Amino acid sequence: MHSEFDLIARYFTPATPDPESGVVMGVGDDCALLAPTPGRRLAVSVDTSVCGVHFPPDAPPEAVGHRALAVSLSDLAAMGARARWCFMSLSLDESEDAWLEGFSRGFLTLCEATGTRLAGGDITRGELAIGVTVMGEVAPEAAMTRGGGRPGDLVAVTGALGGGAGGLAAWQAGERDPVHPLLQRYLTPRPRLAAGEALAGLATAAVDISDGLLADLGHILEHSGGGAHLEPETLPLAEGLVAALGEEGARQAALTGGDDYELLVCLPAEELDEARRRLAALELPLTVVGRLTRAPGVSGVPAAQRTGWQHFRGAPPGGTS
Ligand SMILES: Nc1ncnc2c1ncn2[C@@H]1O[C@H](COP(=O)(O)OP(=O)(O)OP(=O)(O)O)[C@@H](O)[C@H]1O
Numbered sequence: 001m002h003s004e005f006d007l008i009a010r011y012f013t014p015a016t017p018d019p020e021s022g023v024v025m026g027v028g029d030d031c032a033l034l035a036p037t038p039g040r041r042l043a044v045s046v047d048t049s050v051c052g053v054h055f056p057p058d059a060p061p062e063a064v065g066h067r068a069l070a071v072s073l074s075d076l077a078a079m080g081a082r083a084r085w086c087f088m089s090l091s092l093d094e095s096e097d098a099w100l101e102g103f104s105r106g107f108l109t110l111c112e113a114t115g116t117r118l119a120g121g122d123i124t125r126g127e128l129a130i131g132v133t134v135m136g137e138v139a140p141e142a143a144m145t146r147g148g149g150r151p152g153d154l155v156a157v158t159g160a161l162g163g164g165a166g167g168l169a170a171w172q173a174g175e176r177d178p179v180h181p182l183l184q185r186y187l188t189p190r191p192r193l194a195a196g197e198a199l200a201g202l203a204t205a206a207v208d209i210s211d212g213l214l215a216d217l218g219h220i221l222e223h224s225g226g227g228a229h230l231e232p233e234t235l236p237l238a239e240g241l242v243a244a245l246g247e248e249g250a251r252q253a254a255l256t257g258g259d260d261y262e263l264l265v266c267l268p269a270e271e272l273d274e275a276r277r278r279l280a281a282l283e284l285p286l287t288v289v290g291r292l293t294r295a296p297g298v299s300g301v302p303a304a305q306r307t308g309w310q311h312f313r314g315a316p317p318g319g320t321s
């Protein structure tokens with residue numbers, strides 16, 4: 001049995017100090033001391049991943065670590081920010097070496113890949129849950145908010161949709177092949193950080209798709225005003241999704257499944273070619289799925305399909321009521 005101090009030293013202390021990281025004081029003191037770049041805005045977001053709610057209890061520990069960071073970084077991507085630092089609070093029922101070894105590897109490998117420095121955190125005993133705060137930087141005029149969309153703007157999405165829900169369904173059906181494309185989409189989503197930075201300055205508004213395209217488009221409409229017309233037949237569907245869920249199921253997963261961590265952006269039609277050119281350099285498609293309208297509400301999809309993930313709808317996980 002390790003103390004939490006042993007766990008921090010063993011798994012969560014970066015091996016090498018990096019003067020470029022802007023971490024003046026990192027893991028080990030009461031607070032981290034960070035040196036933000038002068039003239040940049042700090043973009044800050046926190047997300048909690050709870051066992052049984054956000055990932056299955058038997059998910060591979062590498063995936064749990066990767067995913068907990070990825071979903072937070074996805075919010076930085078949606079803002080057009082460059083990731084710099086993260087803080088991780090871990091509530092853990094047992095300090096099992098094999099699990100912690102995999103978890104920290106998944107987490108720190110994504111840190112490395114995205115230039116994010118783990119600058120602090122907290123460990124406590126309790127049910128398995130991970131809270132990750134991310135901090136990034138963005139030029140003041142470049143931040144993509146939810147409120148800048150204008151009637152006539154195109155509504156477009158990066159990558160492909162429905163893989164999060166399709167992967168969860170595959171996991172629940174017993175699929176365990178680590179290279180299964182839908183499972184990968186669900187267990188190890190890739191935050192679209194480079195795409196977010198590339199689209200900042202072109203997009204009028206952006207959000208990442210965590211709760212489902214319709215729900216997250218709803219957030220843009222709340223902040224920007226107006227409505228949207230969607231063309232569901234244009235939705236880019238994740239690889240293997242139609243084979244797994246059928247045509248109708250695949251479209252529903254893309255509209256409302258959530259867990260996709262793609263970016264939904266609004267942009268004037270004249271910026272589309274440039275936006276696509278920038279994303280092509282990242283080998284990422286940008287697909288137009290509709291337009292913003294002056295009239296409020298969403299048209300083009302039946303009202304019955306307009307749901308999305310909500311934590312407090314229905315029975316609690318494992319509950320009976
Ligand atoms: N407990 C809280 N206290 C203060 N603000 C909160 C709290 N929970 C959420 N918020 C704020 O509400 C807004 C929406 O939060 P939400 O978690 O729904 O973000 P999201 O990006 O839509 O979803 P996701 O959690 O998938 O990233 C954010 O500005 C967030 O900071």
Ligand SMILES: Cc1ncc(C[n+]2csc(CCOP(=O)(O)O)c2C)c(N)n1
Pocket residue numbers: 047048052053054055056168210211257258259309
């Ligand atoms: C085991 C398991 N069951 C269901 C889901 C689906 N799910 C949970 S939370 C969420 C929205 C994003 O979370 P948040 O709004 O908290 O950021 C979605 C789509 C899952 N990921 N794992």
Ligand SMILES: [Mg+2]
Pocket residue numbers: 074075078207208210
């Ligand atoms: Mg978000």
